[in-house]
Amino acid sequence: SPEAEISLEANPGSLDEAYLRGLLELGFNRLSIGVQSFHDDELQALDRTHSAAEAGEAFQAARSAGFRNVSIDLMFGLPEQQMASWQESVETALALEPDHISLYALTVEEGTPLARDVARGRTTAPSPDAQADQYEWTEERLAKAGYEHYEISNWAKPGYRCEHNLTYWRCREYLGLGAGAHSYLDGVRFAVAALPTTYLELVDESWQDLQSGGEMKMRQVVSGEPITPELAMADTLILGLRVVEGVELAQFQQQFGMDALKRFEEELREPFEAGLVEEVGGNLRLTRRGRLLGNEVFARLLPD
Template sequence: MRPISVYIHIPFCIKKCKYCDFVSFPIVKQDVAAYFDALIKTALPRAAKLLTSKHRIVETIYIGGGTPTAVPQAHLAELLTSSVNALPISRDVEVTVEMNPGTADASYISKILACGGRRISIGVQSFNDRSLRFLGRIHNARQARNCFENVRAAGCRNINIDLIYGTPGESLDDVMHSVDTAISLAPEHISVYGLSIPEGTALHKRLRAGEFTLPSPDQQRKVYETIRDTLRAAGYIQYEVSNYAKPGLECRHNLNYWRRGEYIGLGCAASSYLDGVRSRNVNSVAEYVERMANGASVVCQSERLSKEERVEEAVMLGLRLREGISLSQLLRDEGIRLLQTRRNQIQKLATAKLVNIENDFLRLTDDGVLVADEVIAWLT
């Protein structure tokens, strides 16, 4: 059976963060109940039937949002139980649940783990209260630490902490306080992202109005290098541009995305990639529930990627991984000899010490990671 991942989108939040452009909505009890009913009674059985017919086995399940733990405990518990019971899962399936501090107490956390959750990803973002307020988070640094400690006390042995750097006015010492605090808690995985402010968000409006400025590229580079070196020294392996893990504890779900594996998305706004076709579900909670009730498709757009698009995607995703792109795998999958089709570009990048080739893999150097977007654009 071929491996596949399952993503389940929970689009509900207590409050939308100021930098967030994900599909999420304020909690309304009636909407939450109807949505989970649609997921559990219709979406999961459909998915189980589809995956079984296509001889796929689920290696990872990821429940993200939104804020999954913002909904009543009973809904999320039933979804977890139903997922692991209905889907054709592997014996060592990785089941991740996203959690924000301030949304789940010790009892809630224990229930998640008892119902099948095996990995918890905590959206800390910062251990600096001023930064948290700027980002519009609902928790403070003390609550973030308490959340981690409660997850660990409940018996979870695979925890991720999300951090964000690049908040205006934040010094290098401020950032490293957050990183050092995270390290002191000893999570198995740490994700560290530079602040991104998409159009349409509350922060983008303020940025456009000139209310604040973002750190310069040179400042961001220094912060990134300091974070990277500190995490490496603490025993974390950088396996992707923004992700670090203890050996053997990389996020298998995200690795499947970056390695161009197949996945299906359940819930509104969720995406799928199956049999070479990428698709996306409707954004509206009400429309998703209605279509499910009527037995209709919830897909609002789909496309079959061309060969050139698949190769470009392989380069874009593969170079984010520190392992790089397997040249032999690309040849088997797409019939492309990258060293021939991109020969001049690769030679120039190698001369500039931005990429190297070793044991069949084309990968970014440390310097290349700092300009990853430019390198990827040059190769695609």
């Protein structure tokens, strides 16, 4: 379909105009560039292999090649990052006029080099207060620049929302292809083997089963989780609340046969009292403050 969104995520250092033209010829029509920062010292701290200059060049190459739907990813709350340097990265991104911007707060994951550096006192963990200040400033700045804040971490010019991610947030089915891919089909979430050689061997064995008159056993699937009605309801709220419009309560009632506010009355009591969620026009949604503290709301909604 000419209306299908066919998106590619790429690092700036892997892009040049000839390669990008080839992607367009193959049918790709959306590009997401993992810039992360427009400051070389911050990129080095993140162990990124590209420079700030290369990030800008990659974006310009995408435009020159003919991409009309280009997104930029940035990270905030980096160790030692000051508000001024964050604002400079945002302003540099805006000067490029991307169609979509994704902003992600850095989290310190156990077992990573950053976690070890923090533990050894070589650097400091991101400050939640500083991250909140950066996020709130960016909300206002992107709104002034004409970007629609449609999901906690995502902003788009009108008509440029990311359909791929909206599929997840709306709990629609999706099929993942290739080593390490995840899927959600027929009420089951599942993943296939991550090692390419193993994946190919198992796919071949599954194909041989079919060729010999047997059933396709999907041997490449290594894990799966049936989605119970309780988990489906929680997923619908958690993922739906990420989108600015929130969850349409009438649709929830139609899908699950129950009132979301009554079913999750206990879980939502404190978020309502704290001003993190609100009911507006038949939708349950996060407030502006709730978007900052969304994980606190989501944790309450998860089944035991």
